[in-house]
Amino acid sequence: MDYLEDLLSEQIPTSEETEKLGEISSAIIREINDICRANNINASCTEVGSVSKNTNLKSSDIDIFITFDKAYPVDYIEKKGLEIGHRVLKNGTEKYAEHPYVSGYVKGIKVDIVPAFKINNGEKIVSTVDRTPLHTLYVNSNTNEAMIHDIRLLKVFMKRINVYGSEIARSGFSGYLCELLIIHFKNFDRLMKHMANLRGKLIVPEDAEDKFAEPVIIIDPVDPSRNAGAAVSEENLSRLKLASKIYISGRLDILNHTPSVNRERGTHIRVFVIKKPDIIDDIIYPQAVRLKNRIWDILHNNGFMPVASEIYMGNDIEILIECKLEKLPGTKVHMGPPVESNESIRFIDMWNGNPRLMRGPYILKNRVYVDVRTEQRDMEGIIRKELRNSDIGKNLNEFRDEIKIINGEDADLEVVRKFFSKYLFN
């Protein structure tokens, strides 16, 4: 267990950092509140995010929300939000989540200034960010110092086992989920015990109605109709279960195994590389996954028998697929009509003397068949042909004809390294 505390001690913010963060956010909040007052804007300013809850690890950002009265129209708060953001963050740039917002640096610390509507507990939200200040309130009123320690410990643990982060490519546990888990289970050890013995879905509270399809169901205390755990993948739930068993049984050595890498797999590996558009990963990643599935399906439907795959997003999107077959058989069985149909004689005539005919026609059960020559036997030709006219994703289509296909297990690519070093927690 010292191992985790050691990890935590490396990542807990120093008192200097905490003090600096406090000074920066206080100054910003004061400035924004002054602006609103001076301009008769019915809004107030509040800090959200891990720093505001004291659950932050080292090098955290500051998140400042300007919460506007619900009477304002959306375009008003978006316009005013940007105006105020730019006034406060001189070199800020505009970004886009649910609303556009301004992101910049103050004394080396990243600060986001985000507009939202002010709502109270139980009120209907306008956009999902409106809930965030309520989350901060809830966590601050339900944690004590020991719990804050364990929330940070849980975050460190989740990072170590690669399940921390709600971005789509990760599909892990957000900071807020870590907070809810410690609040619910009181401390880290009780959570570990629960997870180590859990079968099936993670449902919090345990007696909540199992009305969500996702593997992790954590009812949001500020909105009981919402599953705060919806974004967590089944693999990441599995990783947390296994890691909890490892923790409970004192086998943290398993986390540090170096998996052996053997590249002589006696299979056929291809990497498909496509340019990554300059758009945030949460939008591109699902398209990349769909492209991977599309290529997998083409290979599967054509009989190459894909067995494993991997995806990596760096400067490019790299998709690796491993197949049992490199080249299709030269012959395939082609099913004709039932003998009793009116088409059967026409089918026989059609194949008579056809240069693609390899054998037959012949009868199996109640149908006529022929064996025909496979025209296109290699993987790359088939993939290029089938992708040519298909929609591979709104933002990827323009790069469709420039997909590079790279051969083999020795290619110098991140996705190849990721594939071969696949382990329990990556």
Place this chain on the structure above:
Amino acid sequence: MDYLEDLLSEQIPTSEETEKLGEISSAIIREINDICRANNINASCTEVGSVSKNTNLKSSDIDIFITFDKAYPVDYIEKKGLEIGHRVLKNGTEKYAEHPYVSGYVKGIKVDIVPAFKINNGEKIVSTVDRTPLHTLYVNSNTNEAMIHDIRLLKVFMKRINVYGSEIARSGFSGYLCELLIIHFKNFDRLMKHMANLRGKLIVPEDAEDKFAEPVIIIDPVDPSRNAGAAVSEENLSRLKLASKIYISGRLDILNHTPSVNRERGTHIRVFVIKKPDIIDDIIYPQAVRLKNRIWDILHNNGFMPVASEIYMGNDIEILIECKLEKLPGTKVHMGPPVESNESIRFIDMWNGNPRLMRGPYILKNRVYVDVRTEQRDMEGIIRKELRNSDIGKNLNEFRDEIKIINGEDADLEVVRKFFSKYLFN
């Protein structure tokens, strides 16, 4: 249509042959009846089979039944049947069907003398051969000269399309089924029209209850609880349907297509050759088929992806199987326990450092997996290993360890020729 009449004219017995057959059978019947009378055996002698019904083609056998009173025990009629058979057929040899019987030659004509119990229409039979004399009676009282012509035409047609014969390896239409079909449909052309338009099962009479599982249901007029068509395979029904369409549409040229043979299939063909025991084909053939299916299953379960097969019984049993894969991938995915089970950590420890480990352990959905090295990658080693301790058929087991495995599409074997010349009607 002249084509079929031409075929028939070559196969219809000459008046000399008919006269000779009549003389031989009359003499035998007289002799057996005399023996029975002289020895106070309550039995009578009758001719059965196609010759007795005048539906025989050239070079047919003579079948003589001695029908004993039902009061006799089975071993009495078997003993007396053999005694009488040997007295009548001086150089006869004993064979075995439902009962032992004597088979021999008289003036170059093959004659079988078979014991049975005498039963009347509607009475319960003791053994299935007891029905045969009733079949002869039924056919003789329900046919005229035109129908006899068409029965012979149908037999010639069925022979031409390879669906004639009730032996198990053929699973075709017996002579008796040809007779029943012409009796029911009145003539050849009406049968053809019916078959050319038939969908699904052949059921005769058409309003018979569909209570049998087989694709051909022809109610035996001498025993309505019996399906006389039970032995016909679905393929042979399909062949008769297709051939009838061909006949009706005047396209008999299709029967004479010479299928092109292309041996460059880009696949992997193996022939398994095993000695054929000196036992009748009807007993060996089903064992050979089961062996073929067993080898297919082994190849399928191991991932060689069999796509086609053929079987041939000559002096040996030859089994051909065509696969997509010649050699298994060097790696296979090995599924471990669910992460939440008590076995998961043990599974991880077990594979840690194992020389067969190729990748992992890793997590997919709710389970732990490893990729492991495939120890045995070639077809022959796997087949030999899996067959070594398995039951491949009562009469084949003793030759199990001497199965020869022959490589390739160019082997000089009948089964290879049969495979490549596969056509609608073979």
